[in-house]
Structures are given as C-alpha cells and as structure tokens.
Amino acid sequence: MHYPIMDPSQIVNRLVSSSATATGRIRVRNALNPALFLCALVTIPCFVMLRYVPPHLQTFLFMIGSMPVVVAAIGYLYFMIASPNRLQSEEYLIKKQALDLIQEKGSNIPINPTSLQAISNEVARDLERPS
Structure with missing residues (x-):
C-alpha cells in the first residue's frame, strides 16, 4: 500500500x-x-x-x-x-458515599435513602452533561 x-x-x-x-x-x-x-x-x-x-x-x-x-x-x-x-469511576464513588451515609451508625439525623439516591443520580447526570 x-x-x-x-x-x-x-x-x-x-x-x-x-x-x-x-x-x-x-x-x-x-x-x-x-x-x-x-x-x-x-x-x-x-x-x-x-x-x-x-x-x-x-x-x-x-x-x-x-x-x-x-x-x-x-x-x-x-x-x-x-x-x-481513585481508580474507580466518579459515579461509583458517589454511590459508594451514599451507601456509606446510609450505613453510618450513631447518626442523630435520619437520612431518607430515596433522597440519597436522588442526589447521587443528579450528580451522575451532571457529570455526563457536556460542559
């Protein structure tokens, strides 16, 4: 060629x-x-x-x-x-942090799991949105 x-x-x-x-x-x-x-x-x-x-x-x-x-x-x-x-994706880390907040013991503030899911999905959508 x-x-x-x-x-x-x-x-x-x-x-x-x-x-x-x-x-x-x-x-x-x-x-x-x-x-x-x-x-x-x-x-x-x-x-x-x-x-x-x-x-x-x-x-x-x-x-x-x-x-x-x-x-x-x-x-x-x-x-x-x-x-x-740091080798994990940003989306994975956000969801992991949400799960860690849910599993945290001894917290005086009740956390609604659906609100954490909504927050993590919103942040994931912001990451995928072109700037």
Missing part, C-alpha cells in the same frame, strides 16, 4: 485538528484518565510519525512517544497501592 507524501506542515495541521476535536469530547471518570488520554494524544501520533522522520530523529520521537505510557503505568501502580478508590 502506498501512502501519499505529505509535507510536515500538513501532518502537524492534521494532528492539531484531530487532538482539538478529541479534547472537546473527553470526560474524566477516574484519576488515571488524563494520563490515558495523553497516551492517545501523544503516543499514537509519535509512533505513526516514526515512519516519516529521518533516522537520527526516530530514537528521540520513540522516547517522547513512550513517556505517556510509562507515566500511565507508574500512575496506575501508585494509585493501586496508595489509593485504589
């Missing part, structure tokens, strides 16, 4: 426009999503451009493209050990 030859300015313009489109659609669900988004935004274009750059720049481009993957792996290991709840 033969790909059309593009000058570097066309490649950069395409990468910038596609990354701008992608950033408009991102929704953060847990603490690791920004690092994973960075992987898609940096690693994939860098590895694709490896084919088109001179050999003396390929090592540098490979290192730049590999950095987000290393950061995501280190971040995952850190959160897995230090704070596993």
Whole structure:
C-alpha cells in the first residue's frame, strides 16, 4: 500500500485538528484518565510519525512517544497501592458515599435513602452533561 507524501506542515495541521476535536469530547471518570488520554494524544501520533522522520530523529520521537505510557503505568501502580478508590469511576464513588451515609451508625439525623439516591443520580447526570 502506498501512502501519499505529505509535507510536515500538513501532518502537524492534521494532528492539531484531530487532538482539538478529541479534547472537546473527553470526560474524566477516574484519576488515571488524563494520563490515558495523553497516551492517545501523544503516543499514537509519535509512533505513526516514526515512519516519516529521518533516522537520527526516530530514537528521540520513540522516547517522547513512550513517556505517556510509562507515566500511565507508574500512575496506575501508585494509585493501586496508595489509593485504589481513585481508580474507580466518579459515579461509583458517589454511590459508594451514599451507601456509606446510609450505613453510618450513631447518626442523630435520619437520612431518607430515596433522597440519597436522588442526589447521587443528579450528580451522575451532571457529570455526563457536556460542559
């Protein structure tokens, strides 16, 4: 298969426009999503451009493209050990907090379970709503 030859300015313009489109659609669900988004935004274009750059720049481009993957792996290991709840989705954490409030003992204030469910569903809808 033969790909059309593009000058570097066309490649950069395409990468910038596609990354701008992608950033408009991102929704953060847990603490690791920004690092994973960075992987898609940096690693994939860098590895694709490896084919088109001179050999003396390929090592540098490979290192730049590999950095987000290393950061995501280190971040995952850190959160897995230090704070596993941050790897859960925001919706899950909100529902877990609502259940913890219901199960809390010794509280003087009665909590209606249906109101907690309504609150958690409202917050989940706000998270899904595009800003």
